[in-house]
Each structure stands twice: as C-alpha cells, then as structure tokens.
Amino acid sequence: MSGAAPSGLLVATHDLCWAHDPGAGHPERPDRLTAVRHGIQAAGLDEAITWIEATDAAPEAVVGVHPAQLLDALDRLSAAGGGAIDADTMVSAASSKAARKAAGAGLDLIERLEAGEAAAGWSVVRPPGHHATANVPMGFCLLNNVAVAARSLVDRGERVAIVDIDAHHGNGTQDIFYDEPDVLFISFHQYPLYPGTGRPDEIGTERAAHRTVNIALPPYTRSWAYREGMAEVVAPIMADFDPTWLLISLGFDAHRADPITDLGLTAADFADIVTDLCAFAPPGRRLFFLEGGYDLEALADSSGAVAAVLVGESHRPEAPSEGDGGAEAVDLAKRIHVDGRLS
Secondary structure, three states: OOOOOOOOEEEEEOHHHHHOOOOOOOOOOOHHHHHHHHHHHHOOOHHHEEEEEOOOOOHHHHHOOOOHHHHHHHHHHHHOOEEEOOOOOEEEOOHHHHHHHHHHHHHHHHHHHHOOOOOEEEEOOOOOOOOOOOOOOEOOEOOOHHHHHHHHHHOOOOOEEEEEOOOOOOHHHHHHHOOOOOEEEEEEEEOOOOOOOOOOOOOOOHHHOOOEEEEEEOOOOOHHHHHHHHHHHHHHHHHHHOOOEEEEEEOOOOEOOOOOOOOOEOHHHHHHHHHHHHOOOOOOOEEEEEOOOOOHHHHHHHHHHHHHHHOOOOOOOOOOOOOOOOHHHHHHHHHHHOOOOOO
C-alpha cells in the first residue's frame, strides 16, 4: 500500500435493513434509509462514494457485547412473525436478520478501512443501536452496532473514542463501556429527554474515571454549544486519551425540524460538527454509524452535507444556526473533566 492518505467514503447498507418493519406510524421507518440515499445523491457525490453490501456480524463478535441468549430470543421472536419488546421497540419477521447486518456493517468497514480503501466509513443501517444495552433491546434499537465495532477494536489493543451526537443519550453504549478504560465515550444530547440517562456526573467507574463525558444540553440548543464543546471539552480530552480509532454515533434528530426532539441544528451545523470531529483521528480511522433522525427532509439534507465533508466537498442545503445557548452545559462538562485534571 502506498504512503498516500486514503480518500473517499465507503457506505455500507443492506436490503434487509429496509425490511425491518416496526409498524405503521413508527418514526424509525424504512424510508429513513431512502432519505439518506437521496440526500447523498442530491449532493452529487457518486464518484467519491462507494456503496457496499453489509455482511452478517460474526456470532463471536456480537457475543462480545450481547449474550447469546439475547440473539436466540431475537431469532425466535422474528421467526414467530415479530412482536413488541417494549412500547417503542418492535421486531418484525426480518428484524433479527437485519440486526445482524446492522451489527456486521461496522466490522466489515473496519477491515476495509484498514486495507486503505477509503478515508472514512459510514454504516447506514437500521435498526439503529446506541440505546441497546448488553442485555436489553430498547429505544428502537436491537443490537448495539457501534459497541460491537468498538469491542472488536479494543479486544485487539486499539484505543477507541466514541462520540455520540444523537439528540437522545446513548445509554446502551455508555452502559456497555462504563468500566472500560480503553473506550472514551462522549455524548452531546438533549437533557432531560428519553431515556433519562446522561447526567453530567455520570463519568465512569473508578478504573475508567472520566472515560464517560456527558454534555447535557437544554432544549433549543444550536451549533455554538457543539462547536464550543468540541474546542473546550472534547479536544483536550482527546489529546489526553490519544485514540487510535474514532467512532461516531451520528444521529440527525438534533435537527431543528425533528418531530420528537427539541434541539436546533441545521444541515450545515452537522457538516461543521463532523469537520471538527475528523480532526481527532487520521483518514482511515474514522467510522460513522447512523442512529436517529426522523424528519425525512432534514435527514436527507443533513446526510448529504455530512457525506460531502467526508469526501472533502461542500454541500450545504441550509445555513448554520445562530445563537449561543448551552454555555452552562459546556462549562459544567469542562469543569468536571478538564479543569484541574488535564492542566
């Protein structure tokens, strides 16, 4: 392999991810994937992006995060035609197979990125994953896709930073790695909001202190708090942690048009935030996972804007947001995790 830095973007998905059907009227619907695809096409990025078909996650990789009994239970429920796990989380006949593709996409992308095929990878799959704990599917999520990828990397000696910018706190990811010193989990999320976790004082166990960082934002927060949080909180923590891989839970439900949240981002804001994030890992070590985002037009616009950043282009269907709310949340996270500890 030559010494040149890899370029381009790999996007992994699978037809089964459209077949996962949580039912009529559910916000986490198959059209979400179609919206992402349309947004990328509208950005005019066909030559810079390679679409690949997601493969099944190896059973041993999934069992590194979720017990085999959980996989068996999902298989049985799908084989019976599906059913409700809780009021929000549904399983259809195709869901168990879709979940295995969703968990496997990140693993395949890791191999391809390590082979130098692209600068970044994006797992555009469903069901999403960041709410699923080791033992409990919840919050539209069955298996924790980002956690499966992170565990596979940590098990071979990598130091993994996970940044979650979904409007909902990634409780499952936090719970899985709360005692893991080789995983740094940073979350920007609306608080309070489902699932009720993600308080600023949730910082990890004693052996993994300050490996969990929660920036709990008030409703109507716009891009300023994210950009300031990157500079004042995330950057010094990343410098101290020195990750070898950067994994991003990329939820677009922080968009101002989203029907189930109250934050204020635009498509241009997501492009700016992802630009900031890419500074924390070199090309070839950046891996993104689709999480939330339930307004289809906002999802399409934001996906195109982010994909453009990842291939070195600019596509901004909306202007950046304005306003400086969220300063107290950023300041609190800075005082907890940076001031007096990394100086």
